[in-house]
Amino acid sequence: MSGEGQRDRGSAxxxxxxxxPDIGSSLVEVLAALIRGRHxxxxxxxxxxRVERDPxxxxxxxxxxxxxxxxxxxxxxWGRHALLYDRYRQALRRSAALRxxxxxxxxxxxxxxxxxxxxxGDVAE
Numbered sequence: 776m777s778g779e780g781q782r783d784r785g786s787a788x789x790x791x792x793x794x795x796p797d798i799g800s801s802l803v804e805v806l807a808a809l810i811r812g813r814h815x816x817x818x819x820x821x822x823x824x825r826v827e828r829d830p831x832x833x834x835x836x837x838x839x840x841x842x843x844x845x846x847x848x849x850x851x852x853w854g855r856h857a858l859l860y861d862r863y864r865q866a867l868r869r870s871a872a873l874r875x876x877x878x879x880x881x882x883x884x885x886x887x888x889x890x891x892x893x894x895x896g897d898v899a900e
Contacts, residue, residue, distance in 0.1 A: 802834035802841060809844035810889050815852050819845070823862050830870035831877075837884045838877070842870045844889055 802825065808818040822841055825832055831839040845863060853860040874882050 802832065806834040806841055806844050806889075809841075809848065810891060812847075812849070815848060816856075819848060819852070819856070819859055819863075823859060823866060826866045826870065827862065830866055831873050836890065837887065838881060839870060839874065839885045840889065842866065843885055847889070 805818045805821050805825075808814045809822060822845055826842050826845065830842055832841050833839070834841045834844075837843075846867070848863075853863065874885055
C-alpha cells in the first residue's frame with residue numbers, strides 16, 4: 776500500500792477520534808472517554824441512555840462500571856447540562872437501589888478505582 780493511502784486512513788482515524796465516539800460506539804469506547812474526561816458532550820448522553828435501560832450495565836470491569844464512570848464526570852459539566860443531570864440523578868438512584876440487592880463483595884467492587892485507559896485510549900477488559 777502506498778504511503779498516501781496509509782496517511783489517508785490515518786487522518787480519517789485521527790479525525791474520528793477528534794470528534795469523539797458516536798452512537799454506534801462500543802461501551803468500552805464510551806467508558807474510556809468518560810474515564811479520560813474527553814468528548815463528554817458526546818459520550819454522556821450515550822452512557823445515560825444505556826444506564827437508563829440497565830443501571831448496572833458492565834462495560835469492561837464490573838457491574839455498574841459505566842454508572843461509576845458517570846459519577847466521575849465533573850460538576851461543571853452537569854452545571855451546563857441540567858437536563859442530562861436530571862437523567863443522571865434518576866439513573867443513579869435506580870443504580871443505588873439495585874446495588875443494595877447485590878452480594879456485599881459485588882457491591883464493594885462498584886467503588887473500585889476505574890483503571891486509566893492506555894496510550895491508545897483503550898480500557899482493558
